[in-house]
Amino acid sequence: MLRNRHTAWRPLRVALLSATVLLAACGEKPQQQDMSGMKVPVSVIQVQPEVTPIFTELPGRVEAIKEAEVRARVTGIVTAINFEQGSEVKEGDLLFTIDPAPYEAVRDQAAAQLKNAQAEAQTASLLAQRYGKLIKENAVSRQDYDTAMARANQAQAAVAAAKAALKAAEIDLGYTKVTAPISGRIGRAEITEGALVSATQATHLATIQHLDEMYVDITRPVGEVMSLRKAIADGTLKSDPDGAARVSAILDDRSVYEETGRLLFSGVSVDPTTGQLNMRAVFPNPDQLLLPGMFVRVRLEQGVDEKALLVPTQAVQYGANGTTSLMIVKDDVVQVVPVKLGSTIDGRVIINEGLEPNSTVIVEGFQKIRPGAPVQGMPWKAAPATQEDASSSSNNG
Template structure:
């Protein structure tokens, strides 16, 4: 509708409103886009650090010596001569089996020996007499030979009687069941009045030496191959101590105070599991480690002179199950895939993906995305001294699945 068709008063109003709108439009200025806000994040700078590398593996405690106390004669248990669960010494009396039948056998064997010794004296005198008579041709050669043979038979009878007496004494000694080793004895598996048998070798108790113990550690062939390759390529070097050390982690996570020594690595592979067996020896003066106990063992691998460590919380798990970290480059964060190894005092050893000097985000992930501008702030670890590197020269967690850098 044309403005000229409106009444004069309305025309004036329309013109005034139009003028006001134009003036307002002329006064507006285009909004300027401000600079992108930088998100503060906590970061660490990755630097090569000489680090002792350990691997954490399952292990099972075994006694250094274990003696099963079994019956070696038949009889009735008369006495139990020890306190169950106590420490015993080698040669200490543990059980007494009724000795009466074996005393009788011993006395019978002794009597047979005396009888044989009496017979041999008579046979020797007879043979000596015939030796003189044969020279005078007073007896035949056959009679002389018979006398000599009887003397020999008498000597054999004496030897058999001595052996029978010795056997009777041994069996009588077996009625006193003694400990063959020093150690701790468990529960008694028989009671007074129980019949024990030598034929079935009735088990009566068990004595275990516990002042030192073994820990048997299974390890896969693949893990050993990775370790050898890392040693060959110089990624890891042997520790200055020489002997490989091992540390036990108890059920509450505390580290057992006495370090152990690796004795050997298995020379054959179990075809059922594809693993070899390692054995470490530990001092156990307080008998904290008990046979049959399952433990975690930190096994020394070697020294990585150029280890790159990042705090545990810096490692992010991607949707495809891989590991990554956020790295600050030119003021922006970028995700970088990494291959991690063992965990060392709250930090992961990174084999691949990072370079010395890389700045890695540790905290503040909720506010950032790939390509976001950030304001790096040095990360302060709780309880850490200023300037300290993450991680340390000792400690470990489960062995890595990734292949070491090389």
């Protein structure tokens, strides 16, 4: 009887154990569903096409618009230096004085020779006039008359030569006072007082540079120029109505130079060794922050993209092999799209390929998400940009 009772309870225990396991499983399943269904909050933006100027940045070298090397034009001893090195000088200011005594003597000698020639010319002229009257009366021979006229003409020529010699002597005497050929900033004196300078060797005395405006010489790969022309031709980019190209300069400290420059010309031939086109821009330089020989980054405006897609630079993901991508939200889950980047403008980068208009791009919150993860998009609020950040973003364009 007892054995039959145990046999009857065995199926009941199995049923109770199975029910317990089923209940435990049913209780855990909703909890797992709740965990997997949690949406991670991320900051996002919705990308809309916008009209954007397109820039390119190129290295450039600053050159003076006017640069004059002051050189000796007469030989002599420098007796005085009449300027302060590094100061501003005006055209015509006295810079150096070369001993004028030898040239004063040559000038005086030339003046005396001129007076002598003028006296001889006067005598010859009077004789020619007298013979002119006598020839009419046949009082002198024709040969004597012709000789007198020839000597009068020779005397006049001697006067002209003496005047020229005097003028040359006065010019050389004037060169003993070396003046500024242009206005600008003068550098250091290349010689000292008491030094012998030579006209034949054209001794370098100093250099003056005009700094109110400066050239910036830049080169550009011909491939970029061809791509630009193609983009304008097919309507991807639109150039300025007036056709003028504006440029800005970025200094060594990554600050943007306040004055806007303009492009003067672009080369029409390609350097066969570098494949570059030569271009030149001119910048106002009222505060003389640009100095000859400086290297700057030149931002060249090359057109307008009327349907540019821009995202904050921090939204771009960089792969180990150099690839670039964005994380977007589609149907409330994360998707990764590979993209190609363009220029960087004020902390935002242009997406040339891979991104569709009206896409929702993740900007912040990458630490807790992965492709396929559900997310909750929240509008991204940009932090106020500092001057250093703005300069850095401009430099990276």
